[in-house]
Amino acid sequence: MRLERRLARERAARREAEVISERSTRRLVDEQERLLLLRTVGRAANEETLERALAHTLATICRHGSWALGHAWRLHPDGELRSTGEWVGAERFPAFREATEALTLRAGVGLPGRVVNHRGAIWLRDFSAVLTLPRAEAAAAAGLRTAIGFPIMSGSDVVGVIELFTPRILPRDAELLELLDQVGTELGRSIERQQSEERLRHQATHDALTGLPNRVMIRDALHRAISRLRREDDECTAVLFVDLDGFKAVNDTLGHVAGDAILKDVAARLRTSLRPHDTLGRLSGDEFVIVCESLASEHGITTITERITDAMRPPFEVEDELFSLTASIGVTVARPEREPEELIAEADTAMYRAKQSGRGHTEVYSEDLGSRLRRRNELERALRGAAAGDELRVHYQPEVDLRGGRIVGVEALVRWERHGAMVMPVEFIPLAEESGLIVGIGGWVLEEAARQAQRWRADPEIATPPWTSVNLSVRQLADPELLRRVADSLSAYGGHPSELLLEVTESVILEDVDAGLAVLAELRALGTSIAIDDFGTGYASLSYLRRFPASAVKIDRSFIAALDDPRTLAIVTAMVELAHALGLTPIAEGIETAQQLATLRELGCDLGQGYYFAQPLPADELAPLLRDPDQFAALVTGGVAPVAPPVAVHAPRRALARRR
Amino acid sequence: MKGIIFNLLEEIVVRDHGEDAWDLLLDRAGVDGIYTSLGSYADADLGALMNATAETVGQPTDDAVRWFGRNTTPLLRVRYPDFFTWHTDVRGFVLSVNEIIHPEVRKLYPGAGTPSFGFDDSHPDRLVLDYRSERRLCMFAEGLLLGAGDVYAEELSIHQPVCMRRGDDRCQIEISFKR
Numbered sequence: 001m002r003l004e005r006r007l008a009r010e011r012a013a014r015r016e017a018e019v020i021s022e023r024s025t026r027r028l029v030d031e032q033e034r035l036l037l038l039r040t041v042g043r044a045a046n047e048e049t050l051e052r053a054l055a056h057t058l059a060t061i062c063r064h065g066s067w068a069l070g071h072a073w074r075l076h077p078d079g080e081l082r083s084t085g086e087w088v089g090a091e092r093f094p095a096f097r098e099a100t101e102a103l104t105l106r107a108g109v110g111l112p113g114r115v116v117n118h119r120g121a122i123w124l125r126d127f128s129a130v131l132t133l134p135r136a137e138a139a140a141a142a143g144l145r146t147a148i149g150f151p152i153m154s155g156s157d158v159v160g161v162i163e164l165f166t167p168r169i170l171p172r173d174a175e176l177l178e179l180l181d182q183v184g185t186e187l188g189r190s191i192e193r194q195q196s197e198e199r200l201r202h203q204a205t206h207d208a209l210t211g212l213p214n215r216v217m218i219r220d221a222l223h224r225a226i227s228r229l230r231r232e233d234d235e236c237t238a239v240l241f242v243d244l245d246g247f248k249a250v251n252d253t254l255g256h257v258a259g260d261a262i263l264k265d266v267a268a269r270l271r272t273s274l275r276p277h278d279t280l281g282r283l284s285g286d287e288f289v290i291v292c293e294s295l296a297s298e299h300g301i302t303t304i305t306e307r308i309t310d311a312m313r314p315p316f317e318v319e320d321e322l323f324s325l326t327a328s329i330g331v332t333v334a335r336p337e338r339e340p341e342e343l344i345a346e347a348d349t350a351m352y353r354a355k356q357s358g359r360g361h362t363e364v365y366s367e368d369l370g371s372r373l374r375r376r377n378e379l380e381r382a383l384r385g386a387a388a389g390d391e392l393r394v395h396y397q398p399e400v401d402l403r404g405g406r407i408v409g410v411e412a413l414v415r416w417e418r419h420g421a422m423v424m425p426v427e428f429i430p431l432a433e434e435s436g437l438i439v440g441i442g443g444w445v446l447e448e449a450a451r452q453a454q455r456w457r458a459d460p461e462i463a464t465p466p467w468t469s470v471n472l473s474v475r476q477l478a479d480p481e482l483l484r485r486v487a488d489s490l491s492a493y494g495g496h497p498s499e500l501l502l503e504v505t506e507s508v509i510l511e512d513v514d515a516g517l518a519v520l521a522e523l524r525a526l527g528t529s530i531a532i533d534d535f536g537t538g539y540a541s542l543s544y545l546r547r548f549p550a551s552a553v554k555i556d557r558s559f560i561a562a563l564d565d566p567r568t569l570a571i572v573t574a575m576v577e578l579a580h581a582l583g584l585t586p587i588a589e590g591i592e593t594a595q596q597l598a599t600l601r602e603l604g605c606d607l608g609q610g611y612y613f614a615q616p617l618p619a620d621e622l623a624p625l626l627r628d629p630d631q632f633a634a635l636v637t638g639g640v641a642p643v644a645p646p647v648a649v650h651a652p653r654r655a656l657a658r659r660r
Numbered sequence: 661m662k663g664i665i666f667n668l669l670e671e672i673v674v675r676d677h678g679e680d681a682w683d684l685l686l687d688r689a690g691v692d693g694i695y696t697s698l699g700s701y702a703d704a705d706l707g708a709l710m711n712a713t714a715e716t717v718g719q720p721t722d723d724a725v726r727w728f729g730r731n732t733t734p735l736l737r738v739r740y741p742d743f744f745t746w747h748t749d750v751r752g753f754v755l756s757v758n759e760i761i762h763p764e765v766r767k768l769y770p771g772a773g774t775p776s777f778g779f780d781d782s783h784p785d786r787l788v789l790d791y792r793s794e795r796r797l798c799m800f801a802e803g804l805l806l807g808a809g810d811v812y813a814e815e816l817s818i819h820q821p822v823c824m825r826r827g828d829d830r831c832q833i834e835i836s837f838k839r
Contacts (some may be wrong), residue, residue: 014696015667018697025698025769026767026769168756
């Protein structure tokens with residue numbers, strides 16, 4: 001008996017030793033598994049995308065704890081919990097997945113909502129019996145009995161919730177909950193990092209003001225759209241280039257804050273006029289690009305452009321003021337052989353054409369438009385070469401006193417001699433304006449005219465040297481160097497400012513009234529005279545005319561050509577009278593016939609120029625005319641009887657002196 | 661084979677037949693009898709012990725293995741009550757083997773080669789286990805299941821339409837629950 005008791009004691013002792021050993025082994029294994037899990041989650045958190053990090057983590061945890069189903073929720077900034085679509089094991093529970101993904105939860109509602117409030121892991125045992133839970137029924141049907149939810153923490157914020165399910169009823173495991181909280185923090189770090197990367201990516205591909213895709217992203221979107229093009233398709237992909245008309249004026253008048261507000265409004269209006277999958281981006285300033293895929297050919301394009309035009313129609317409200325803006329739209333249709341940048345350039349070209357036909361127009365790009373653009377580019381390159389080389393000339397057209405026939409001034413006109421032939425000014429002057437070349441060319445003309453004036457002054461045979469009229473473009477007026485250029489060209493050749501008449505069109509003050517008027521005032525202050533060129537063709541209101549520091553107006557040739565029309569005659573009559581009333585000297589342009597001359601003399605128009613007297617001539621051909629002061633006396637007095645006897649010819653300075 | 665299995669067999673034999681019976685079995689099987697729960701021992705030792713048991717009681721080895729299994733389950737309940745108290749019936753208990761019990765077993769006994777079962781629990785009155793193991797201990801599994809019936813006081817009947825010991829590629833243990 002004693003032996004048996006001893007045996008039993010020995011056996012019990014061995015058993016106890018084994019239990020102790022089992023326990024410590026188990027703790028060790030648990031600890032190792034926890035470490036492994038955390039390390040795996042740590043690695044998962046470094047995955048490139050959040051989706052992959054979540055998927056990897058879910059799979060790891062489910063494997064670790066033998067959970068049948070895992071799912072991740074994202075807590076959005078609007079406070080709504082929505083499925084990330086990341087699941088593990090969902091193939092066994094399709095109905096439960098569907099029920100879950102249809103849900104949008106808020107804090108406090110459902111397991112994930114409770115986790116958000118609790119800010120820690122929660123264990124729900126036999127949770128399908130908790131009928132207040134939104135998915136209790138779905139869980140019961142799926143046979144899921146135990147659930148755990150734990151938060152993904154970014155700093156102190158819950159940014160997501162992971163939930164795990166099993167069909168077994170499991171008792172609460174405090175150690176596991178603690179471990180899962182650590183997992184949630186680890187995952188949160190990944191979310192933080194990815195959010196900052198997303199932010200960076202967004203910043204690199206989006207416009208900060210409107211939040212729209214920028215050029216980089218539009219190019220990408222276009223690239224993908226091009227790769228999806230199929231030749232046999234009835235549908236097409238269109239690229240729209242939208243540019244606001246007159247936005248610069250709004251921006252300059254109201255300031256950038258107001259301008260930015262309008263751009264945001266424009267972006268929103270464009271968005272509403274597009275289909276959800278159309279790509280809308282902002283290139284810069286007031287330029288927007290839209291990529292529309294799967295359009296039902298032309299009809300689809302027209303629908304979209306009309307919707308855009310309509311969307312722009314209601315006035316924009318900024319700082320309690322209402323503004324009307326229109327958009328010029330250029331459209332091109334994507335072809336597989338074209339690069340994204342080429343398509344954007346085509347749409348831009350079309351937009352440019354649209355703008356030329358007025359505000360709020362739409363133009364579709366064509367190969368013809370493209371070849372015109374190429375010709376234009378070619379010409380621009382050539383003009384650049386001409387400005388740098390020796391192909392530009394200045395010709396001079398006499399400005400004649402219509403009462404005595406004396407040449408009182410000459411208008412300096414730039415000519416381009418290319419390969420021995422003259423390029424028409426209408427061809428290259430607008431081009432020079434657009435390209436900005438006009439600033440350099442205009443400066444050169446100023447200097448050349450001043451040099452020529454010096455020669456005429458030095459010519460002993462020219463009794464009264466004429467004043468020189470030089471055209472100034474809008475671009476030149478915006479050139480901060482203008483005043484210096486004018487002053488330099490005069491002083492370099494000993495010219496007097498009063499012998500320089502600077503011609504500007506009404507449009508110079510249309511773009512920016514105050515700035516335009518300020519420059520003109522400075523030129524006036526320098527001592528030069530100002531003439532309003534092409535008078536009557538612009539849109540300047542009479543109130544601007546009142547403020548215009550001019551001493552002469554040049555009546556546009558189009559009025560002179562139509563003088564036999566009674567209405568035109570009435571207008572010219574009024575112009576001459578208006579000029580006189582404002583103390584300005586009227587100068588008629590484009591006089592070609594004796595009749596026109598006679599009529600203008602009858603109206604009392606002081607000065608005139610035109611082929612009837614002389615076409616623009618090279619300086620050496622003009623010199624003989626200048627040497628003969630009575631050259632045109634017979635023209636102005638002969639042929640058609642003058643209505644009034646000739647009066648004394650004004651000296652240039654007096655002619656242009658303001659009579660106020 | 662983990663030492664715990666041998667310990668359990670020893671416990672049952674000693675409890676039902678006394679200290680000497682165990683020594684007798686060890687001698688008949690020709691094994692040294694030094695088994696500690698955490699150690700790993702040759703599978704052949706268990707085979708020899710079961711054959712010796714069958715010989716001693718004059719029954720087929722299969723019956724002896726099943727008897728051993730059936731007596732093991734209640735002892736496991738004593739040693740590891742949690743695995744049992746989480747469930748209210750045999751079905752729930754059995755279904756937790758793969759996901760709960762065996763992982764836990766592997767924690768207690770690192771290196772334990774626990775089998776994995778395939779389940780078909782689509783029928784309310786039946787549960788089918790797919791068993792694949794080099795050890796071919798389907799009879800032990802049958803016994804453990806019968807023992808679970810004893811623990812949860814359920815009447816079960818078990819049969820194997822498919823069995824590796826009859827040349828099939830796996831065993832299929834079908835448990836029918838009587839209500």
